[in-house]
Amino acid sequence: MSVPAGIAKEILAAGGRVTFARFMQLALTHPVDGYYSRREIRIGARGDFSTAPGLSPEFRHSMARLLGDLAEAAIRETETGRVALVELGAGEGDLAGALLERWDVERPMFRDRLEYKIVETGAHLRDRQEQALSGAEERGWRIGWTADVDQALATMEGGVVFGNEFLDALPVHVVDVGGEEPLEAWVELDGEKAREVWAALSPEAGEELEAAFGTTQPAELRALSGDGIIELRPAARSLLDRVAADDADVALLIVDYGDWHIAPGARRATMPGAGTREPYSRSLRGYFKHQRVDDLYSHVGRQDLTADVDFRALDAHGRRAGLETVFFITLADVLRADHGAQRLAVLHEQAAQATEYALEADQRATVLEQLLDYEGLGGTFKVMLQVKRHGATP
Known part of the structure; x- marks a missing residue:
């Protein structure tokens, strides 16, 4: 397939x-030809990928509880008693809508004390989010949108920044x-058509290698990689620096797939609370209509x-910026701590009954089983909480 005109022009x-990374x-995110800018983009069964919020009400329930606790703690710590919750990329608004609907019942005081901000670069996704959340606005929730993280954080007195399957889409x-000598993909x-070539490191890649590993020497880096490839995300470091830049207390909660990879000088990587994983390797892939695509240019x-x-890099970069890692656990851990196993048992009982709800209960149980499985999605997805408290310095 040919490269769209707008993207070709930028190259x-x-x-x-x-x-x-720039490609x-x-x-x-190209404003005309980028994937997230397409009018026809859909998240879910009719799209190219499905996210955990779109698949599981039980996931949304657990996130409402966890984020609610974090927001409540932030409210207690601020002088004004008003905070923001910033969601990085809200998909079609499924999770935001579920959070606000549950908080209507469980934490109604949030309507006066919390502003919900969404960072979204895709204009058409934003339109769908606005439509999905119009009812919440009518119920008195303050909701705002911006395409820029800096704008979302600029007036933040304190609160929570949350990203679900957001970091995985940042450029690598x-x-x-x-x-x-280390070579970079260009x-x-x-x-x-697009063609991949290998050439000398860009300044950004060299800087990130030094920041994440303390070296750009291939002999030292090879020991960290299972296939000779290392993927770098300077954009994630920039995000952490921005989140930690202000004096306000802030909590950063990330839900995504990935690992706590091997560290320089270590033979294996022991991840606090989430097991052990192998060294770095190439993980880049595409998704088209729910099918994995290895040709990134097709x-x-x-x-x-x-x-x-x-x-591991998030933890290291966060600590330099003044963010402390509170926990790093699997999504299965989060759901199990929120009575996920008991909810699964109830769903199985409902699925076994001859009612109109049986099919939905069976579908929910199937997804929840995967999210509770340490060897399945529940172990693939990780949850990391980093915080910066007032007065803390890098």
């Missing part, structure tokens, strides 16, 4: 070649450490692009 304007950013630099145009601007999150 040509950069001299005909961009890092894969990924354009393919996902792909570095090959198998040779005498993308150039070959006629109307449907430019029309397929989702994603890569696993490096939670």
Whole structure:
């Protein structure tokens, strides 16, 4: 498939070649031709991917409880008693709607004390979010939108920043450490198509290697990678720096797939609260109509692009910025702590009864089983909480 005109123009304007990270950013967020800018993008059964909030009411229930507790703690800590909850990329508004609906009943005081801010770059997704949340606004909830993280955090006196399957879509630099010198994946145009080439590191990749690993030497980096590839996300470090930049107390909760990878000087990576995983490797892939696509250039601007999150790097970058990692656990841990196993038993009972609700209960039980399974989605998805308290310095 040819590269859309708007994306091709950006590549040509950069001299005909961009890092894969820049290509990924354009393919996902270009205002006209990017994946998240498409009018026809759908999240769920009719789209290219499904998210945990869209699949499981039980997930939404657990997030409402966890985020509600964090927001309540933030309210107690602020002088004004008013805080913000910033959601990074809200999909079609499923999770936001579920949170506010539950808080209507369980935490009605939030309506006067909490502003719900959504960071969304896709105009059409934002339209759907506004439509999905119109009822919540009518019930008195204060909801705002911005395409820029800085704007969302600029007037924040304190509160919670939350991202569910957000970091995995931030652009990654792909570095090959198998040779005498590290090489980076770049993308150039070959006629109307994209072509991947390998060349010297970009300044951004070199800086991130130093920040995350303390070296750019392939001999040292090879010991950390199972296949000679390391993926880097400077954009995640920038996000953490911005979240921690102000004096206000802030909690950052991330739900995503990935691992606490092996650290320099370690033979294996022991992840606090979430087991042990293998070294780094290439995880980049695309999704098109719920099918995994290994050719990252086959449907430019029309397929989702994603890569696993490096939670060890998040912890290291966060600590430098003044954020303390409170916990790093699996999604299965979160759901089980919120009586997920008991809810599953109830769903199985309801599915066994001859009622009109039986089919829905069976479907919910099937998804919840996967989210409770440490060897399935429940173990694949991780949950990390980082906090910065007033007066803390990096």
